[in-house]
Amino acid sequence: MAASAEPDHEVTALDACTEHCVNPEKVAEARSRLISGEEAGRLSDLFRLLGDPTRTRMLYALLEAGELCVCDLSATVGIPENSASHALRLLRSAGVVRKRRSGRMIYYSIDDAHVRLLLDLSREHLKHS
Amino acid sequence: MAASAEPDHEVTALDACTEHCVNPEKVAEARSRLISGEEAGRLSDLFRLLGDPTRTRMLYALLEAGELCVCDLSATVGIPENSASHALRLLRSAGVVRKRRSGRMIYYSIDDAHVRLLLDLSREHLKHS
């Protein structure tokens, strides 16, 4: 995983317009407003994390259930507990879910309000498209 | 790509609770509200599409520039036009971007208001986390 480090990739193509076509002003304007490679990397890391069917289902399960332990979540989604644990580790290291220990159970939930909105919004998008 | 078809995978684990642990009521409740495998597949397809650094940068470029032709976009992001065209094809087939022909140029833009919100929201998330 690791937050996509392409060292200074956002500065590479100041001379990339050696190609044909291109409105130089428009490109210069767009380039000045372009997000940094580092930020783009973190954004794509986040999306890629959400872009796996297993993790997606786990997240929507957590979204509706509020909080579930690993074994309940694995039973809900229908995957082995190992897989659930592994997926949750990835999601947690990205700050998408949070864990809370209670005895020997560990309960997971969506960590961030933005992520909840993101999940809701995405579902809306598919409905209307 | 292909909208992740796992035939009726959401029904598989009615007997998955043969494992240890598990609060049966909680799991049953969560399973009843769980999104379908088909919907989860489409959602993860969408996220996976956004989860590539190149496509991410292209999308945010389009988000701010409004509309760009393939060559301007490739110059902006700093990738060959082939790659840009290929990426745009994927994004278009998923309804994320829209194309408009003007002469021999083809201008691309974000197709959907939900997607714009999604991109803005995700950026917000990273800022506050």
Next chain:
DNA sequence: TGGAAATCTGAATACCTATTCCTATATCAT
């Protein structure tokens, strides 16, 4: 304290996907 339960961690394999090259299509200018 000893053993069992719940979860975590690391490694290996098999699958998927991004990139690139080459070719095809469509539009414009002469």
Next chain:
DNA sequence: ATGATATAGGAATAGGTATTCAGATTTCCA
């Protein structure tokens, strides 16, 4: 019409990632 430009499409390779297995860790109960 013909050549050139702008983009699209398909195929192959290289790289990344999900899944799974075996073992480690942490907590509870007797």
